[in-house]
Amino acid sequence: MATPNGFRKLVISVMIPLMVASGVSTVPELAFAQATTPDPAQPDTYSTPLKQPEYRQTNRYDKTDIPVQLLGINDLHGGLDTTGTAYIGSHPYPNTGTVGRLAAYLDQAQHQFKRVHHSNNTFRIEAGDMVGAAPADSSLLAHESTMHALRAMKFQIGTLGNHEFDRGLPEFNRILRGRAASASADPLVKNYPNEPTKMKIVVSNVVNRSNGKVPFGYQPYMVRTIKAHGKTAKIGFIGLEIGSLTSITPAKNTANYKILDEAQSIAKYDRILNKQGVKAVVVMAHTAVQTRDGKTTGPVVDILHKLNRIDPKNNVGLYVAAHSHQYANAMVGKTRVVQALFSGRAYDDAQAYVSPKTGKFVDLKAHVYPVLSAKADAKVKSVAQVAAIAKDADKRVGPKVNVIIGKAASSQPITDYHSNTKTMENQIGETVVDGQLYEANKPGGVRADFALTNNGGVRADLTPNAQGQITWGAAMAVQPFGNILQVVEMTGQQIQDALNEQYSNPAFYLQIAGLKYTYTDNPGSQQHYKVLKMYKTDGTPLNLTTKYRVAINDYIHGGGDDFFAFKNTPVVGSIGSDSDVFVQYIKDMAAANHPLTAPKPDRKLYQATGTTITVPAPSVTATK
Known part of the structure; x- marks a missing residue:
C-alpha cells in the first residue's frame, strides 16, 4: 500500500507545465491565432523581485504620487504541494511550486515593496480556477484545504474561473464562505474544519438568468483606497469570467446564469468607475493569453482591442490573465497584461504609482517570477502555517487514495x-x-x-x-x-x-x-x-x-x-x-x-x- 505522501508525490509528479513542449491539458481555449503584439517591453530575466533593478529603488514619482503593488496568481487548481518546471520567457526553472513557498515569495515581494516605498498599499489578487482539476489533497476535501491556504496567504480579491463551476457555483460559494457541508457529504469533507476565506469575489459578466444580477452577492467591481504623502487615491478592480464558460462546463452547472461579453462588461464598469472618479483600473480575468517567441496572442488580445474600440478612454492599466496556464507579459495597446503559469509555480508582481491629481496609473511595471525550489533558493523558507495546511490535507486523504x-x-x-x-x-x-x-x-x-x-x-x-x-x-x-x-x-x-x-x-x-x-x-x-x-x-x-x-x-x-x-x-x-x-x-x-x-x-x-x-x-x- 502506498503511503499518503508517496501517493501525493505520484500524482503531483505528473503535473508538468502547460507548455508547447509538454502538451498538458485542462485548458479549453488555446487557439491563439488572433491579433498579436510586439515583444514585451519588460522581459522577465530575474528570478526574484529582489534582483529587479527598478524594484530596488524609488523614482521621481515617489515624492508626489501614491505607490501601489499588485501581487497576482492564477489557476492554482488546488496545487497545495505540486511542483514542476516553470518556463518564464525562455528560461526554465525546475521543481517550482507549493503553497508554502508561494506564500514565502509573496511575503518577500511585499516586504521589499514596503521597505522601498514605506507603503502598505499592497493587494493580493487572483484570476480564477482556484479549485478544480486538482490533486487529491484538495479535491477529496471539496477543495476546502485550498481555500484555507488562500486565506492563510492573505488573498483579498479574486474572480471566478470555469473550474469554480465544476461542482456547481453554490458549492464553491459554500467553501468560500466557510459553511458546513451537506449531511450527505463524504466524511472527509464533513470532518474538515470550515472557515471563511475572507476573499472578495468580483465578476462582471456572470449574472442570474432570473434577475440579471451577479449571483451570491458577488460584485461586478470593487474600489479600494490607497494612501501616501497625506493624500489618497482609488483603484478599481473588475472581475471577468471566460466568455465560453457554458461550452466548457457541464450544462447543469451553468443553466441558471448568463455569461456576458467580456469587452462590453469591462467597458460598462470602467465607465461607472470613471464617473465615480476611479481612473486606475485592474482587471482580473479568467481569459487566455500567452507570450512566446516575441509575440503575445490569445483571446485577451482580442478582448482588449475590442475594449479600446468601444471605450477608447478606458483606464484599464493592468490585466491579470488566466486559463491558458502560460507565461505572458506584454503591452496590449495601453494595458499591461500578465499571466503566471499555473498551480502556484509563479506569481506576478506589478508596481505602479497613482497620481492623486488625475487618479490614473503612472509608471506601471509588471514582472512574472518563479516560485523557486528550496534547492534553488535555500534562503527562502516555506511559510510554516501555509505548509502545514498542505501537510494536514495530505494526511487526511491518505486512506482514501488507497x-x-x-x-x-x-x-x-x-x-x-x-x-x-x-x-x-x-x-x-x-x-x-x-x-x-x-x-x-x-x-x-x-x-x-x-x-x-x-x-x-x-x-x-x-x-x-x-x-x-x-x-x-x-x-x-x-x-x-x-x-x-x-x-x-x-x-x-x-x-x-x-x-x-x-x-x-x-x-x-x-x-x-x-x-x-x-x-x-x-x-x-x-x-x-x-x-x-x-x-x-x-x-x-x-x-x-x-x-x-x-x-x-x-x-x-x-x-x-x-x-x-x-x-x-x-x-x-x-x-x-x-x-x-x-x-x-x-x-x-x-x-x-x-x-x-x-x-x-x-x-x-x-x-x-x-x-x-x-x-x-x-x-x-x-x-x-
Missing part, C-alpha cells in the same frame, strides 16, 4: 508515453480512450462513435499493486486534471484533419479508440506525414462527408495543443470529467469481471510511400 477500485490482468504497469511505439501509441493512453468510449455508450449515455484524447492529458503509467489491484490513487495519477469530456459532431473530413494535425508538431499527438487509420510520408511539407485512410474497428472505411460523434475533452475542443480541427465543433452532450470517467471505467470492468489488459498498439498503421494501402485488421475492445 481504496481498491478494480483489477488488472497482471501486476505489470500499463505504460504511458515514456513507452510510446514508433506510431506514437501507448498502452495507457489507449486504455483511457477505450474507457471514454465505453462510458459514453453505456445505456442512457450520450453515444459516441470514437474517442480521441491528447497525449498531454494522460500523465502516468497505471501501476497496479503486487496483486494486480488498481487503487483510486493509481487511476488518478493517470488523469489528474479533471477535463470535461464532451461528445461533439464531426465530419469524416474534420476527423482526418485532426489526425493530420498530429504531424505538424511532434510534441502533440492523439490516442484513439473506435478508430484506426493508415498514414504515410508527406515530403516537402511542415506536416511530416499525412493520413491515407480511416476505418472503424470493424474495418468499415470512414466517409469524409458523413457526420460522426466523437468524445473529446474540453481542452482540445478549444483548439488546445494546436488541434484546431476540433475547435467550434457542435457539442452534443457532456459525459463528465475525464478523471471520474476513467475511475468509473475501471470499476465497470471489475464489475463485469474483465481485468484491465494493455491494448495492442495497432490503431495507427504506417504505410511506406508508393505501397498498396493495407487495411487494418478488425479488432474487438471493451467498448463493443
Whole structure:
C-alpha cells in the first residue's frame, strides 16, 4: 500500500507545465491565432523581485504620487504541494511550486515593496480556477484545504474561473464562505474544519438568468483606497469570467446564469468607475493569453482591442490573465497584461504609482517570477502555517487514495508515453480512450462513435499493486486534471484533419479508440506525414462527408495543443470529467469481471510511400 505522501508525490509528479513542449491539458481555449503584439517591453530575466533593478529603488514619482503593488496568481487548481518546471520567457526553472513557498515569495515581494516605498498599499489578487482539476489533497476535501491556504496567504480579491463551476457555483460559494457541508457529504469533507476565506469575489459578466444580477452577492467591481504623502487615491478592480464558460462546463452547472461579453462588461464598469472618479483600473480575468517567441496572442488580445474600440478612454492599466496556464507579459495597446503559469509555480508582481491629481496609473511595471525550489533558493523558507495546511490535507486523504477500485490482468504497469511505439501509441493512453468510449455508450449515455484524447492529458503509467489491484490513487495519477469530456459532431473530413494535425508538431499527438487509420510520408511539407485512410474497428472505411460523434475533452475542443480541427465543433452532450470517467471505467470492468489488459498498439498503421494501402485488421475492445 502506498503511503499518503508517496501517493501525493505520484500524482503531483505528473503535473508538468502547460507548455508547447509538454502538451498538458485542462485548458479549453488555446487557439491563439488572433491579433498579436510586439515583444514585451519588460522581459522577465530575474528570478526574484529582489534582483529587479527598478524594484530596488524609488523614482521621481515617489515624492508626489501614491505607490501601489499588485501581487497576482492564477489557476492554482488546488496545487497545495505540486511542483514542476516553470518556463518564464525562455528560461526554465525546475521543481517550482507549493503553497508554502508561494506564500514565502509573496511575503518577500511585499516586504521589499514596503521597505522601498514605506507603503502598505499592497493587494493580493487572483484570476480564477482556484479549485478544480486538482490533486487529491484538495479535491477529496471539496477543495476546502485550498481555500484555507488562500486565506492563510492573505488573498483579498479574486474572480471566478470555469473550474469554480465544476461542482456547481453554490458549492464553491459554500467553501468560500466557510459553511458546513451537506449531511450527505463524504466524511472527509464533513470532518474538515470550515472557515471563511475572507476573499472578495468580483465578476462582471456572470449574472442570474432570473434577475440579471451577479449571483451570491458577488460584485461586478470593487474600489479600494490607497494612501501616501497625506493624500489618497482609488483603484478599481473588475472581475471577468471566460466568455465560453457554458461550452466548457457541464450544462447543469451553468443553466441558471448568463455569461456576458467580456469587452462590453469591462467597458460598462470602467465607465461607472470613471464617473465615480476611479481612473486606475485592474482587471482580473479568467481569459487566455500567452507570450512566446516575441509575440503575445490569445483571446485577451482580442478582448482588449475590442475594449479600446468601444471605450477608447478606458483606464484599464493592468490585466491579470488566466486559463491558458502560460507565461505572458506584454503591452496590449495601453494595458499591461500578465499571466503566471499555473498551480502556484509563479506569481506576478506589478508596481505602479497613482497620481492623486488625475487618479490614473503612472509608471506601471509588471514582472512574472518563479516560485523557486528550496534547492534553488535555500534562503527562502516555506511559510510554516501555509505548509502545514498542505501537510494536514495530505494526511487526511491518505486512506482514501488507497481504496481498491478494480483489477488488472497482471501486476505489470500499463505504460504511458515514456513507452510510446514508433506510431506514437501507448498502452495507457489507449486504455483511457477505450474507457471514454465505453462510458459514453453505456445505456442512457450520450453515444459516441470514437474517442480521441491528447497525449498531454494522460500523465502516468497505471501501476497496479503486487496483486494486480488498481487503487483510486493509481487511476488518478493517470488523469489528474479533471477535463470535461464532451461528445461533439464531426465530419469524416474534420476527423482526418485532426489526425493530420498530429504531424505538424511532434510534441502533440492523439490516442484513439473506435478508430484506426493508415498514414504515410508527406515530403516537402511542415506536416511530416499525412493520413491515407480511416476505418472503424470493424474495418468499415470512414466517409469524409458523413457526420460522426466523437468524445473529446474540453481542452482540445478549444483548439488546445494546436488541434484546431476540433475547435467550434457542435457539442452534443457532456459525459463528465475525464478523471471520474476513467475511475468509473475501471470499476465497470471489475464489475463485469474483465481485468484491465494493455491494448495492442495497432490503431495507427504506417504505410511506406508508393505501397498498396493495407487495411487494418478488425479488432474487438471493451467498448463493443
